[in-house]
Amino acid sequence: METAAPARVQDLAETGVSRLPAQYIQPPENRPTPSPSPVAAALSVPVVDLSSSTAADDVRAACADWGAFHVVGHGLPGELLDAVREAGLAFFRAPMGDKLRFACDPARGTAAEGYGSRMLANDDSVPDWRDCFDHHTLPESRRDPAHWPDFVPGYRDTIAKYSNSMKDLAQKLLCIISENLNLPPSYIQEAVGEVYQNITISYYSPCPQPDLALGLQSHSDMGAITLLIQDDVGGLEVLKDGMWIPVPALHDGILVILADQTEIITNGRYKSSVHRAVVNAERARLSVATFYDPSKSSKICTAPQLVSKDEPQKYRDVIYGDYVSSWYSKGPEGKRNIDALLIQK
Numbered sequence: 001m002e003t004a005a006p007a008r009v010q011d012l013a014e015t016g017v018s019r020l021p022a023q024y025i026q027p028p029e030n031r032p033t034p035s036p037s038p039v040a041a042a043l044s045v046p047v048v049d050l051s052s053s054t055a056a057d058d059v060r061a062a063c064a065d066w067g068a069f070h071v072v073g074h075g076l077p078g079e080l081l082d083a084v085r086e087a088g089l090a091f092f093r094a095p096m097g098d099k100l101r102f103a104c105d106p107a108r109g110t111a112a113e114g115y116g117s118r119m120l121a122n123d124d125s126v127p128d129w130r131d132c133f134d135h136h137t138l139p140e141s142r143r144d145p146a147h148w149p150d151f152v153p154g155y156r157d158t159i160a161k162y163s164n165s166m167k168d169l170a171q172k173l174l175c176i177i178s179e180n181l182n183l184p185p186s187y188i189q190e191a192v193g194e195v196y197q198n199i200t201i202s203y204y205s206p207c208p209q210p211d212l213a214l215g216l217q218s219h220s221d222m223g224a225i226t227l228l229i230q231d232d233v234g235g236l237e238v239l240k241d242g243m244w245i246p247v248p249a250l251h252d253g254i255l256v257i258l259a260d261q262t263e264i265i266t267n268g269r270y271k272s273s274v275h276r277a278v279v280n281a282e283r284a285r286l287s288v289a290t291f292y293d294p295s296k297s298s299k300i301c302t303a304p305q306l307v308s309k310d311e312p313q314k315y316r317d318v319i320y321g322d323y324v325s326s327w328y329s330k331g332p333e334g335k336r337n338i339d340a341l342l343i344q345k
């Protein structure tokens with residue numbers, strides 16, 4: 001556990017700073033787009049009703065065109081989604097002293113679980129205007145609820161229940177995605193191996209100069225698939241054809257974000273989605289991301305069925321742990337990590 005209180009964005013925001021502290025100022029090219037172009041404003045992330053008869057075709061189109069889509073009709077009770085959001089909010093609204101009892105241990109570097117602020121350990125990039133709580137939830141051998149807050153009633157049970165439901169939903173989606181590519185339904189799940197699941201609750205405090213900062217810098221997620229819920233504040237954006245498209249929350253909807261290992265396994269037929277979070281001056285925002293990742297020792301390989309003379313293998317095989325190390329050392333910007341695996345022609 002940390003002893004000295006480290007800087008948390010929420011601490012800064014709540015002291016009422018009127019200007020953004022200099023270290024949070026993004027270079028001009030990374031700052032939020034002042035207002036979307038008419039083309040960007042007309043685009044929105046697709047919504048797929050998983051209970052509909054066209055669900056598989058709709059998932060196919062959404063994966064090919066966007067790499068990110070909302071799902072509704074997913075069978076998860078709205079009360080469970082609300083309970084997770086409420087538990088997260090209760091944590092972040094608690095006194096700093098209570099929160100710091102669950103601070104992540106910097107000595108554990110990128111494996112740290114708990115309350116923190118930085119996506120990267122010891123990096124020198126502009127920090128995000130965000131605090132977060134990361135939970136190690138699967139496999140069960142990694143899950144130790146004693147690391148999670150004890151002062152919010154029901155918190156630990158809610159996270160455990162949510163973790164199991166999100167695993168089931170991620171696997172259902174991976175089956176649909178595999179079958180859409182004429183692979184056996186369990187193909188991607190087996191290619192990923194035993195699931196390593198983390199749940200990260202992000203809290204974006206109101207920001208004094210939101211046009212100069214980012215809540216979370218541009219990145220694609222490193223694992224296989226991410227499932228995200230958010231509140232009604234808004235701030236998530238996905239990159240589509242070079243334009244940042246806002247992703248407003250859909251009540252009871254769950255956002256699916258394809259991540260890098262799915263792009264590798266599918267030989268680039270489906271691309272991981274580049275996304276970021278912007279902030280605002282008025283309202284704090286909460287999101288909950290559930291990452292479905294391989295184990296560090298898993299070797300991720302492109303499905304041979306998706307390699308042909310016309311579509312040669314795009315990416316080298318990779319040990320997932322090596323991919324994660326490179327992600328943390330190079331930083332997540334854009335697609336630089338998956339691009340480093342491109343097979344030169």
Ligand SMILES: O=C(O)CCC(=O)C(=O)O
Nearest residue numbers: 200202221236277287289
């Ligand atoms: O807060 C959000 O909407 C995005 C979170 C995210 O992309 C992540 O945690 O990887």
Ligand SMILES: [Fe+2]
Nearest residue numbers: 219220221275
């Ligand atoms: Fe992400």
